[in-house]
Structures are given as structure tokens and as C-alpha cells.
Amino acid sequence: MPLWYGGDYNPEQWPEEVWAEDVALMRRAGVNLVTVGVFSWSRLEPSEGRYTFGWLDRVLDLLAAGGIRVDLAIPTASPPPWFSLAHPDALTVTRDGVRLTHGSRDTYCVSAPAYREASLRITRALGERYRDHPATAMWHVHNEYGTPCHCDHAAAAFRAWLRERYGGLDALNDAWTTAFWGQHYSDWAQITPPRATQYLPNPAQALDFRRFVSDEMLAHFTEQRDLLRELTPGVSVTTNYVLAGWACVDHWKWSREVDLVAIDDYPSGRGMAAAGQTAFAADLARSWAGGRPWLLMEQATGYVLGPRKAPKEPGEIARHSLQHVARGSKGVMFFQWRASRGGAEQWHPGMVPHTGPDSRVFREVCALGEALERIPAPVDGPLAEAEVAILWDEEAWWAVQGPGLPSTEIDYLAAVEQAHRVLWRQGVPACFAHPSHDLPAYRAVLVPSLYPISDEAARNLTAYVEGGGTLVVSFFSGIADEHTRIRPGGYPGALREILGIRVEEFHPLDEPVELPEFGQATMWSEIVHLDGAEAVARYPGGGPAVTRHRHGGGTAWYVSTRLDDSGYARVLARAGLAGSGVPGVEVVRRQDLVFAVNHTEDEQPVPVHGTDLITGRPVGGRLGPGRYVVVRL
Amino acid sequence: MPLWYGGDYNPEQWPEEVWAEDVALMRRAGVNLVTVGVFSWSRLEPSEGRYTFGWLDRVLDLLAAGGIRVDLAIPTASPPPWFSLAHPDALTVTRDGVRLTHGSRDTYCVSAPAYREASLRITRALGERYRDHPATAMWHVHNEYGTPCHCDHAAAAFRAWLRERYGGLDALNDAWTTAFWGQHYSDWAQITPPRATQYLPNPAQALDFRRFVSDEMLAHFTEQRDLLRELTPGVSVTTNYVLAGWACVDHWKWSREVDLVAIDDYPSGRGMAAAGQTAFAADLARSWAGGRPWLLMEQATGYVLGPRKAPKEPGEIARHSLQHVARGSKGVMFFQWRASRGGAEQWHPGMVPHTGPDSRVFREVCALGEALERIPAPVDGPLAEAEVAILWDEEAWWAVQGPGLPSTEIDYLAAVEQAHRVLWRQGVPACFAHPSHDLPAYRAVLVPSLYPISDEAARNLTAYVEGGGTLVVSFFSGIADEHTRIRPGGYPGALREILGIRVEEFHPLDEPVELPEFGQATMWSEIVHLDGAEAVARYPGGGPAVTRHRHGGGTAWYVSTRLDDSGYARVLARAGLAGSGVPGVEVVRRQDLVFAVNHTEDEQPVPVHGTDLITGRPVGGRLGPGRYVVVRL
């Protein structure tokens, strides 16, 4: 099985006469898989129950004839206008009670019965029609699940979810601390999604609603998946995760339900920052997939986030792609094949840009296709072993987005990204783990700002340290339980014992302060009492800032402030986690291959020798600026 | 009668087994009064007309047994979820027409009949049950009144209020200048609250709506008060004022209706800025109370406003408390006794912090309790005489928040705070007065940016100057009448004669300019013609900037621009208002006591000699850094 290569292909955006050129160009580029139909619902079912599959038949036949397989989409992410008109109760309602209108994508309520029925109907129709088509390689359900709704359907479903979670209202009132501000619920009917209210919302209600939204969307996914499995037992069913800051999905939980973990990756930075973010995204995907192969379902030939869009610099498309393949992606896919002429994302770059095939971008796309043909796809099974795990928990992220925290500057994603970036720059192989995962295999576990933590997770971390592990905990971790109720008796409640400290007060910083050895401390500080731990660094006022505690067979570090990358790297070095990598030069092992990518503008040494599978040339321990090689061990 | 000491106590947030520890800790801290039940409605009346008083009986019995009295709350600030469900028409509606949902606090329409009835029902039930309970010391109606509503109930009530105010539509149309943009009302039914409209709203309508909201909330208060007076004739009825920037209450008017003025004080600054704001808040309360005792109902052991929350620095809790007591507070109360584990304000600090009683904060709370026991409470009657009055008028503040002013930077609160701060730093005793108050007792009256001014108030100020007073008027004062209609013929219409000037044009400044002697002038300038006054300072272009006018037996000063603190202080000095105090060292007389508080980090001289009531030690004219003493005259 070769690596997949391709992207979203939306032939309905173009006149039929373009299709033949598309297939010819795909073949020139080495494309062997395209995602078809993500936004085709209105073209496939132009009115309720009436189908117009002819055009799609022709597209699939054309592709099959060209040797290109299809990741066939279930187009539920964008219901047709006729559906909205017939079922206005299935349109999204905002927290202010505004019922949104079609005309964009994602305008649906995942709890609306009409939407659920219509989803299954189009799924069945597509499944039945194309299950035996030779092009059909995979099912792609929906697109970037992420629409919370606050309507009455959502309210009813939320209540049902809460009944399941809490059993009775007493447990719910307790978990949500409804005694605060006197919002005790005496009847399930009183509970709503967190709609607009007069003052601050209840943080536990807000967090449970986000959990519910994730589960409710997952229920929608699994309904389609189950139907597709029934119709096409052998074909993988996946959906593409969006990694945006507004992500409303618990990816650990979802990854147990998809046949193939698939992500969309759009870095917000440029240059080296983008390379680091790419590694971060790919390591997340690899971790969600349980250390086994997965798929980069979307990336772009350009940068699309922020106020300015631009093509990626020469070489970046390939380097980013290799970063994903090195970490276990079964292919390299883009959104989208041909840049659209119109529509809201007409400026989203394509594999074939507006300029057409006579362009640097398309030439790089072709060269990349050629390179990928020479790299074996990962085989099913473990990819490589990571030395260090970073805890990642979407629920913790959501909790930090709640109201009234001691500082508005606590940024969960930034904290996790920093931990990853510091390891990545030193060449320390890292992965991500959920707080309840089995941890003993890791040399160290990093815990960035994990505000809520369940008793079970706290026990898990304790066992890890007692069993000899090295734990590096950053400020604002272990404070609350899974209902964001603060653990009393001194912070960080659940981790006090293993850290050997007791934090009495939080003092967010207005101005940075200097720590000896570890440099600038910003944003946050704490009054830390040693209770078994020793102070590794102290604040200018004399209180402990960084501590170390031998507990059982292991060691638990605590960083009570935000350090910059070099300061955090020094903590890791003190904890024995210094790597020997050259910053910006990535060397990643995947099964029997070693990938090396030089993101810098200089030639660099790399500990890789052998023959580059891509060029067939020898690799002798050095890598030119911007170059990459793949060598078999 | 000792000073009250305590805070909001919300036992329903904790399991019953914690209550005994609470009372023990309260006794350790010297607590003798707690506010109970502010947010307990849903626990006291779990469904319409059904009461569950048992738990509150037990709490009050426990407290009474511990010698702790209760400020018993009427919990109308947070209706139960069942109430909202049964009476959706009693939920708040925003100006955009969004009907808010329960789940937070303050979600009600004070004009909704169902809410008014429910309020009286729970008031009667509590009054009847606890009127004879030995713990009952005071009634605390509602909490921080401040929810405007734009629904049809509010519209009907607004119209009734306007009929009462204006009698007929002709008077209203005239007062509101509805001729502008052709919004002449020909039927009362056409008048609504200032709901969302296409372009700028009518400023007079907006101002009257804010007056109405204050009066309507006051009507709700007086309904409960009258019922409680009937049930418990001897017990004071109060409510706690919120001093926030969004304050929607005319505190002068309300202070005539409460049995005891009570305020919540949460400074937005830190350190010396917080100390100044504390003095400001306490002087406002003292003034609203007519120069007689009042109560600090809420403060916090930490800073809660702004992007970063933190505990107050060592000593600040006591110093802030003393500032209030020195100005006539009958006690020192906090929100809340025990920091909550959950809920929207779980990070609001408590007297007992999350860390528990073994903490600096709780130790300071105990020490403060001990100190307060040694300070006599103020007796009913005048507290002290202020030399200088600063005019304070919430209606003027609201008017400056209206649309279309010549500059968006005019900031009424900042102007009043500056006047107070400059006096406070020099040790000049200050109070606040309403423009219509009797003024002759004051050496001087400061008038910061009093945009609208009624004819009556203008006559009052004129009489004050003619009778020998010193008036210091700042820019943008006296411009408009009480309907914000500009007084024609030259600014500042109502004050032209006493100021001896005529202002022809306003020129808001893009960049600061320098004035000789008075330093930097920012934000605002005017073209001032002398009409009897003399120029004390001139703009670089030669026009008068600061003027003085002898009028009748007095003198009226005019400052036509915004000066910084030192410039404004120099104007006051020229007007004979220089004080001899040391900045940051506060010496306040209250009846037969003198309070001295050193907010600086150095030892300072103080004109106080005698024995410190708190420590029993002699006071000899000096005060250590951060220290405070109370001496009997």
C-alpha cells in the first residue's frame, strides 16, 4: 500500500469539461486519493428523498479510470437550503437565541430529529449506491464537527445526557454547586444549555455542556458509522478533526470510535513556528491514534489563518508533509484540489492555484507526489516509542475558558504547545497522553496547567511517580475536580502530596520578575510552602518558585510560574530531559525508517547515514538548508 | 454596641457537618454578625409557596448559640429556576430583545407583576418566621440592585413613571426634544424603553430611563421594607449598594429610604490607588448617610476586579477596614465567609480562603477581629465635619454616558475621583454633596464636570458663592438642564454669571498642551471670554484656561481643561485649599476618636498623640510603615 496523496476534490464547483483535465493533472501530480462530496448534499439530494447521483457516478467512474481512489464523503456538514426551509427547527440557535440561517456551512442542530433522520437518509443512499464502486476507498463522515446549538432540541438532549451522567438532581446540584447564586434545580425541565444570562454563567454547567456537545456530535457520527459498517463492512469510516482553538470535541474519546484518526492542520505561525506547530499537530494525531498510523486529511499549500494569507515558502509544503508522514500519517491530503473561483473560501489556496498548473505551487505539488511514491506507507502497528509524554486534556482546556479565573491570561493551549516545542527543538521524541492513561512507559510526564483533575487521574499520576517516574507539573494544575470544584486545604489539591508542597496564594504578575538560573517569570506567581520538596529556584522575595520532590521511587517537579522557552528548557534539563538535537532539525523514527528534515536556512549535521529513498542519493551525516531525507534503518 | 464584624455566610454551599467548624472559626475570628441567605431563595422556597426553613432554622440556632447575630437576607436578587420557568415574562430582556435565562444571578424584571408578588411572598414568609429569632439583627433586602429590563412590563411601568413626571405628552415631547429626528409622541403607547434602534438614541429618553430604573428598583425595595417594618418594627432594613461603573441607582434618593446606608467596596486599583479608592467609597457612604453612621456590607480579602485577582498585601485588609470605620462604618463585613469551592465566583476570596484557616489571610482576619473589638462603634449622630464638599450626582454621570458628546473621553467618575484624591492626599477632610444640598457649611465646593444642572441647583450654587463660598468648577459643567437640553447663549449656561466668563467654543485636545504654573492640560480646551473674571492661567494661544471671579461675597474658579493631579492641586492651593497632610498618611476624626493610617512604606509623622486603643501602646506623633492607630481625643 503506497502513501495516500491528494485532497478534497469538488468537481461540482467546475463545469464538467474541466473534470478530464483534473484527472490528467492529478495523474501528473501522483494523486491517488481524493475526498469527494463533502459539500455536495444539495447536489445529490436536491429535494427530500430525490437523488441525482448521475454526476457523481461520472466523477467516480472518471477517477476510477484514472486509477484514483475516493474518500467518499457523507455531506452532513452542510445541509441543503431546502432542508433548512422545511425544518427551521433544525437550524442552529446561538446562546442569545438567534436562529441562524443557511447560506454558509455548519448550520444545523445535531440534536434535531429532522437533521438526524436526514443524515441517515443521505448516508444510506450514498452507502447503497457506492458500496461496490471500485473507487470507494474510505468513508468521510461530515467535516470538522463543531457546531454547538442552544435550541430546545439541544436542551432536551442535554437534560437526557445529564440524567445519564448524574442519575439524580441532587448529584447534579452538588456537582454544579448550584447553591452558589441560588440556582438549585428542582426539576429537570429547569435545566437549559448555558444561554445568555444576566451575569457570569456557572462554570460547571458550561463545562458539562461542552462535554455534552462533544458526545452529542459523536452520537451523530457513530450513527452514520454504524450504518456504513453495516453496508460496507470492510471500508474504513473516518471524520476529519479540526484543531482550532474553538475545538469542541474530546479527541481522546472520539479516537476510540473512528476507524482512522484524521486531522486537518492549518498552522497559525509562519516559518519555524509553523514547523513546530506541524510537529505538534502530528504528534497529537499519532497519540490520539494510540501510537499507530493515522491520516493528514487536510492541509493547505498556503497559510490561511490570521489577517494575511500567503502561499507557503518554497519547500515548506514538502517539509510539512514529511513531518506528518514521519509521525505516521498514511498520506498527505490537502484542501482542496483546485482553488475555488467563488464562495466564501475562494482565497483558500489549492493544489492547483488560481494561476493554474504553470505555477511554482503546482510544480511543488508534483514533486511532492513523486517523492511520496518512494516512501513506504506505515504498516499497521506501533510507529515508534516516545520518551516523554505531555498530558493533553480537552476538558481541562474548556475549564480554563470558564468565567472568573484568577487571571484572564492563563492559556492552556499555549502551555501545552510550549512543553512540546521545547522538547521538539531539542529532538526529544514526545507524545501526548490523557491524565488517566497508562504512563509507566515514559521517562517523564509533563503536566502543563491542568486545572481540573479527577481523583482517578490524580491517583494515576501518583502511581506514576511512586513507580519511579519523573513528573514536571506547571502552575495552575490539580486545583479542581472534574466539576471544577476547587480542592480545599491548599493548592494544588490533588497533587500536593507528590509535589511535597502546599500553595497558599496565587499572585498573578503585572510585571515579569527574574529567577536565578531560569530567567524571566511572567504572568503568574504563587506563595509556595515546602512540605517535603526542596526549592530549586526562588522568587526575588525568597519564596520557592521551582521545586523538586522525591516521592516513592520518582521525582516530581513543580514550576509555579510561566517561564519562557529557555527557562522551561533549563527545568527539563535539570530533570534529566535535555536532548541532543539541533534546533530546527527534525529526526523522527517511524518503524524501520528515519526521516530527517532541516527547517533551517543552513546546512546542518544529522545523525543519519544511508541512502535517501527519495533521491536515491547517499546521506552522510549532513543535510542542506531546507532539505529532507528518508533512510531505511 | 461593638462594631459589627463578619461577612456573607452561605452555609448552603457546604455540607451541614462544616457548619459547626464555621461557627468555631467565626468565634476565633471575633465575628459577631453574618449575612445569611442572600442567594437562598431556591433552597427556602423550592416550589411556589412551599417552604423548607428547617436548615435555616438550624443555621440561625447554631449562630445564636455562638453569639453571632444575623443580617437576614431577603433573597430576591436571585430567583429560583422554577420561578423563571413558571414566569418567563419575568425574565430580563436586553435592549436587543433577547430574553435572558436563569443560571446566573440578577435575572428578573423588577416591573414584572409575578416577580413583585413572589418577592413579597418570600419576604412575608421570612419575616414571619424569623421576626422573633434571637439571631435576627437586621434585614438585608436583595443584593446590589442593578438589572435594567426592556420588556413590555418595563415599558408599561416606564410610561406610568413618565406620566407621573411630565403630566402630559406635550411636556415630555418638549423635555425630550422629540422634534429632533421627528420622534414626536402622540400617544403614551408609543413610548418604549430605549430599545435597539437604527442610529443614535435620544439622550433625554436614555437619561429618563435610567432615572426610572432607579425609581422602579427603589419601589421594589420599599415594598419589602414596608412589609418588614410592619412585621418587625424595631429591626433595621437595608440593602447593599454596588459602587460599580454600571451603577444604576440614584444613591442620594435611595439613602432617604434605607434604615442604614450600606455599601460594597471593591477597589479596582492596587496599593496606594486602592487606599484612595477606599477613602472615596467610604466618604461617599458617609455622605449618602447624611454624615451619620453607615455600614461597610461587603469588601474582600483580595482584589477581584480587572484581569488579575490576588489576595490583598499584608496589612491591607486591616488598613482598608480602618479607613471605613474611621469614616463611620458601624462594622466591617466581607463577601464571603468561606471561599466557595464552585460556582461563578469560586475565585472570589473569602475570610477563610480555599487554603483553610492555616493561612496568612485568616490570621489577618483574626487579628482584625481582635482590633475591632477594641474600637468603639460610632454612636448615632454626626460623625465629623468636612471642610470641602465635592458635588456628586449620578444623573450627571448617566448624562455623560449619553450619545454624541463633543468628546468620547469625558469621564465623570474619573473627574470626581481626582477631586477627592487630591484632597485626600493633602489631608483635607472631604465629603460629597448633591447639587441641590445645603452648602453654606463648606469652606469650598468642588464641581467636577457636572454636565447637566437644574435651575434649582444653579440657584443653589449661586447662593453659595454669593454667601461667601469658594466654588471650583471644572470644564463641561452647567452646560445643560436636567433634560440634557443645552442652555443657550454661551457655555457654561447656568454658571456663566457666577464664573464671570462666557465660553464660546469647546476644543477637545488631540495632544496635551502646557499651562504655566499648572502643568499639562489634556483632553479638553475651551475658548473662554472673560466677563468679570480674571485669567489665572492662559493657554499657549493666549486664551484664559483657569479663571477666578469674585462674585457677591465669594469666589468662583473655573478650570477649562483637564489638569493632572498636581496641576489640580495647585488650583486648589491658589483657592486656599492646600492641606498639610503627608501623602498616603490618613488622619480622620470620628466623633471622639482619631484614626491614623500610614499607607506608605516608611515611618511617617502624624499629628496624633495618646494611647492606641488597639494595642494599648502610646502614640507619639510617628507611625511605622503600614501601621494604624486609634486614639481617643
Place this chain on the structure above:
Amino acid sequence: MPLWYGGDYNPEQWPEEVWAEDVALMRRAGVNLVTVGVFSWSRLEPSEGRYTFGWLDRVLDLLAAGGIRVDLAIPTASPPPWFSLAHPDALTVTRDGVRLTHGSRDTYCVSAPAYREASLRITRALGERYRDHPATAMWHVHNEYGTPCHCDHAAAAFRAWLRERYGGLDALNDAWTTAFWGQHYSDWAQITPPRATQYLPNPAQALDFRRFVSDEMLAHFTEQRDLLRELTPGVSVTTNYVLAGWACVDHWKWSREVDLVAIDDYPSGRGMAAAGQTAFAADLARSWAGGRPWLLMEQATGYVLGPRKAPKEPGEIARHSLQHVARGSKGVMFFQWRASRGGAEQWHPGMVPHTGPDSRVFREVCALGEALERIPAPVDGPLAEAEVAILWDEEAWWAVQGPGLPSTEIDYLAAVEQAHRVLWRQGVPACFAHPSHDLPAYRAVLVPSLYPISDEAARNLTAYVEGGGTLVVSFFSGIADEHTRIRPGGYPGALREILGIRVEEFHPLDEPVELPEFGQATMWSEIVHLDGAEAVARYPGGGPAVTRHRHGGGTAWYVSTRLDDSGYARVLARAGLAGSGVPGVEVVRRQDLVFAVNHTEDEQPVPVHGTDLITGRPVGGRLGPGRYVVVRL
């Protein structure tokens, strides 16, 4: 016919006893035309079909007796409150579905039948009553048309407009690229205004909605106009254009329907910037009027936009007025005669300020009136010939306000203003043209950032260059068709051939770069391939930045980045468009007169000799600081 002089006169804002003084002051100021009744609907028709014309009769009689003519308003811009109450379906609905309320101005839906009927009713009533009144000089329909509505009436009208435009749904789906995100419309009923939706809206739908809003408001205008023409065949019917950034009118199209182009001009800058903006506005008006006379319907004696309002500096009122008259305004009109005491715009300055007639402003108003009496009005017919045309297209502006462009910093208005400013400072007479206009008369045509361009317009520009013209095109022009569909094959699609280039990629700039000769390039850069053109300047990386191409008999320049004013001026100089004017000194020819205005603070040379019509004094080639003269050729 003398020049008109006056302003909006709203006597209903004042007691009747003020009216006589108004007329006396108008006569003192030389006022000969006032706009009456713009916001008088509620005073003229206090309930449906009942009229109270008595007061207006008296006003018009008074004015007529004073020799002052009236621009009589049709007051449809501000329906009375009774109308809103009777027809809530005629109130504006926002894209979020919020139905706005009266209380301001402009709250109506121009598509609501009730509003259309009511408009015609009041128009007929006014027309019939005043058609023979001696004061009636002109009809002034509505005021600053500009209220889009998203209600169901608007939706129905939008659909009807789309049917007319596209004929069938297939054409619409194609034009709107509804295939993107699967929003294919299968029934007209599915199409709505661009209401709130979940994610990015469709840019083509958004653009068509703006076109529709312009046309729909125009239909409202022409209905009144036709009725008035029928009632008063000889009287001009106009409406006043608002030039604000939110302008929602296609002024080229409207200008074919009004009897007299009339604009409101409120510069946002101060000093020299305001003078440049004034010239810009007047040149737009002149161009919209087809190079023939028009009318400045509103300006102000002060600056009213931005955070700070202030009177104009001494002399500015006259200089700005002369700029308009020099460019063909038939008069000088202000909003409003007397500054209002109350209402939302009480701080909008008047000809008679709050201070009253004893004021610098009123003295300048009187002096201006005197000066205008000595300047002949323009006669009907061409005013002067411009050498250079700048393309101006409101549709292009709207398109650039759409979602998802490659940079959020592309600013159409700023680009056009820069082109005009650079010519203005050099004294090069400029006008504006629509892309489809006849261009051969111009020496050069400037094309700032004209994102969409129709095939017809592209052919027009091509013919212009081939016929010998000089075209200067700026970045992000010619990219899309009139449905904002990107023209494939390389940017700038429609202009590639005449520019002799092919742009492969856009690279918005994070930081400025330096170009040799042309200075700083900011915000935007491109990868330009020469395809017949030569590179006049190159980016630091070597790619062409500014190019020139001889095509047919003419030359086409391309500027692929944003230059500052001096850089852009150097491009124009290289293209042979350098002027000989002194910056800030304006010399404008109008028929047989030459106007010269010195906006600088120094005496300046001017190429003008003769006798100043205003002062009767000789003009000898020099002009004092801030001075202006008018000389007959």
C-alpha cells in the same frame, strides 16, 4: 441665479417666537435657501391621514416674506412613532433578526408595503399643498438613504430583484458559486438576505444584496420623484447622498435619476487632510453629476466625525465652501441652521451655534454669505475638463468588504483617496469615472485596487490603452468578475494582456520593504512575471514591483504594492502625470472663473491675475496664508 446659501432649518425644534429672529439672522447672513421639514413627518401627519400643516404654512410664509426660498423635504427618513406602532412589520430587522424600534431616525424597511404607501401619502399631501407656494424651490426626498433591512419583506423583494437579474436559478447558482459549501438553491423561496449564519457568508450573495439595497432604495426615491414631477413639473427633485464609509448606494446609478446631484460632506480629517477630503468629495459629486453643476446640501461649521468634535478653524468654513463652489456646487448648505438644544445630535454644530449669533462662527457664516453673493453660480453645462480620471466603483468597494480576502488590510476607499490626494497636491485636475464610462478624453486613467471588473469594463480599459491612453493600475485590480468569481490563469485576469504581466502569487507583507526610487512598500506584494512589460522597479528579492507596458498606442503601468504618497507620486511622474501645483494651494477652473484657495499657513505663488470678485481687490500672482480669490478669465 445667485449661489444658494443656507442649510437645514428645523423650526419645529424651537418655540414659534424664535422664528422671526431666525429669519432676521438668515437675512443678515445672506441665506437664500433653507431645507425645511426633513424630520417633520410626525409634526405634519400626527396620525394616519390627518395633517397639521398650519405651522409649516406659517414657516413658509415667513420665509417667503423674507425672500428665502425653500428646499422642501419629503420626511420619509424618519417615520413617526405612531407609524411604527401601527406597522411593526415596517421596522428594520438586523441580520441577527433583531427588529429595531423607533426613537432614532432611519428605522424603516424600504421594502415594507406599509412604508411605501405611507411615503407616497405624505409626499402627495406635501406636494399638493405646497406646489404653488412661492417659497418652494426644490424637493428634497428623504435624507441620506442608507438602511438595509433583513426582514421577510426585504427577502421577498430581494428574490424578485434576483429573478429580474438572473432569470433562472441556474444562472444565480452559477454566479454565486453556491456549489461551494453546497448551498445550491432549488427554489427561490430558499433565498434570503445574508442573515446571521454559522460561518463565513457567500461573498456573491453579500454583494448582490448590497446592489439590491441600493436599487430598492432607489425605487423608493423614484416613486416619490415621479409623483412630485407629476404634481410640480418644473421643480427639481433631489436627495442628499451620504459619503460615509457605510454608504450603501451606487451613486453612479442614482445620479441618473435625481434632477440634481446633492451631497453631504463631513471630512474625517483636520486641517490639510480635511481640505483634501473636501476636494475629493466635491470631485466625486462633480463626476456623478456628469461634469455639470450639483449642490453641496450639507456640511458643518465644525468637525463632527471621530472621537472629538470641534469647530472648524478660522477661515476653514469659507475655504471648504469655496472648494465646493469651484467644482460646480450651485450653493453652500449646512446642517443645520441653529444648533439643536436637545436630541441625539445636539452637539452637531450649527450656523448659529449654541453660543448664539455673537460668535466667531456666526460672523464667519455672515462673511461667507457676503462673499457668495459676489460669485456667480455655475450655469448649466460642462464645468471644466479634467485631465486625469480615477476609477470609482461602489460595487468594487462592497466586494472588498466581503469575507476571506487574502489580506484584511486592503482598503478600497483609502486607495482611491490616495490617488486623488496625490493629484490634488500637485494641482492636476482630476475627476472620477466608472469602469464602463467613455474614457478617451482623459490623458490618463488611474485604477486603484479595482478587485472585481466586468468583461465590459475590461474591454473598455483595453480599448482606452489601445487608443493611446495611459493607464496606472494598482495591486488587487481586475482579479474577479462582477460576481467576485476569480478570473483563472494568473492575476490580474482581466488586465493581464494590457499590463503585459502575469501575477502568480500574492504575498501580503508583515513588514515594509524598500523599493529603489519609489520608497517604502507596505501591506502587499506580488510575484509578478513579465509578459511583455518591463520592470520599472524591483523588490529586494529581484521580482518586478512596478511595471510598464506599451500596448497598442498607449501605456499601462502596474503597481503591485502599496506605496506611500511620495512613491505613488513618483510613479505618476514617471507616467508623465507630474503637476506644477504648490501643495496645499488649489487652483480650480469653473467655466469662466478661476478659484484659488491657499490652505497653507504661508503666502504662496498662484498663477492667477485679475480682480478678486469677492473683495474687488487685484490679484497679482500671490495669495496670503489661508486666503482665497475668484477671478474671471
